[in-house]
Amino acid sequence: MSEQVHNRLAMVRAERGVSRQALAEAVGAHYQTVGYIERGQYNPSLDLALKIAEFFELPVEALFSLRPFRPLTDEVYGRKR
Amino acid sequence: MTAGQQAVKVTGHDRRMFALMNREEGAALYATAARRRFFVGAHILMTVPWVVCWNVVVFGERQVWALVATLALLLPWCFVTGVINSATRGLLELRGRVLDERQLAERDRARARAHRLTSGLLLAAALGVGAAGWLGDVQVEGLIAPVLVAVLAVHWLMPLWVAGLMVRDEPADDPGGQFANA
Numbered sequence: 001m002s003e004q005v006h007n008r009l010a011m012v013r014a015e016r017g018v019s020r021q022a023l024a025e026a027v028g029a030h031y032q033t034v035g036y037i038e039r040g041q042y043n044p045s046l047d048l049a050l051k052i053a054e055f056f057e058l059p060v061e062a063l064f065s066l067r068p069f070r071p072l073t074d075e076v077y078g079r080k081r
Numbered sequence: 082m083t084a085g086q087q088a089v090k091v092t093g094h095d096r097r098m099f100a101l102m103n104r105e106e107g108a109a110l111y112a113t114a115a116r117r118r119f120f121v122g123a124h125i126l127m128t129v130p131w132v133v134c135w136n137v138v139v140f141g142e143r144q145v146w147a148l149v150a151t152l153a154l155l156l157p158w159c160f161v162t163g164v165i166n167s168a169t170r171g172l173l174e175l176r177g178r179v180l181d182e183r184q185l186a187e188r189d190r191a192r193a194r195a196h197r198l199t200s201g202l203l204l205a206a207a208l209g210v211g212a213a214g215w216l217g218d219v220q221v222e223g224l225i226a227p228v229l230v231a232v233l234a235v236h237w238l239m240p241l242w243v244a245g246l247m248v249r250d251e252p253a254d255d256p257g258g259q260f261a262n263a
Contacts, residue, residue, distance in 0.1 A: 020252075030184060033184070035252025036249070
């Protein structure tokens with residue numbers, strides 16, 4: 001049984017202007033796999049999650065979390081919930 | 082071909098097959114679940130008469146119509162097989178070393194489901210042949226070869242049918258793609 005892993009991959013990828021194909025090639029995955037991860041239909045292995053984080057030069061917890069991410073504007077501007 | 086795949090020993094054949102299975106020309110054919118179901122259904126509907134005709138040709142009275150039907154069904158059958166393989170991106174055709182972790186997991190799932198279904202069909206076939214011999218006035222020996230061929234076909238093709246039905250829709254939007262300079 002696997003738990004839902006939330007991620008910000010689509011947002012970060014769009015922000016950096018990286019296509020699914022380019023990211024997939026960089027981390028050794030199929031481009032569909034990147035799409036499925038973004039849609040929450042596939043939870044990546046630790047190995048793949050770390051490779052993706054390394055590609056974006058971000059800590060893995062900035063991209064993947066067991067809890068839903070807060071909206072980025074809330075984090076940046078500090079709105080309390 | 083991905084960087085990860087290049088780290089392991091990937092042959093020219095692997096590259097050609099990977100490119101073939103990931104061509105986009107026919108993507109519209111299998112873009113929706115309904116279309117994929119249609120092609121899997123069509124494949125099953127073509128396989129059944131093909132196996133019957135083949136049995137008639139080999140074990141039956143070698144009638145010409147059966148040989149003609151066997152050959153006539155071959156081309157559309159190959160085309161539909163290609164469509165299903167493209168839909169799965171070669172999940173069952175490509176070697177494991179060119180598949181990523183998600184594809185390997187999906188291939189294992191498809192094979193496990195196919196194994197369960199085939200086991201059920203084998204049981205049904207064994208019981209059916211046994212019942213035909215026990216209750217009916219049928220020479221069971223004559224049934225063994227045709228049933229064996231049918232079971233072989235199902236055993237061979239069930240993973241393809243299951244994998245074809247398991248395919249999910251392609252993620253349509255690519256927010257990074259429109260800005261990508263890579």
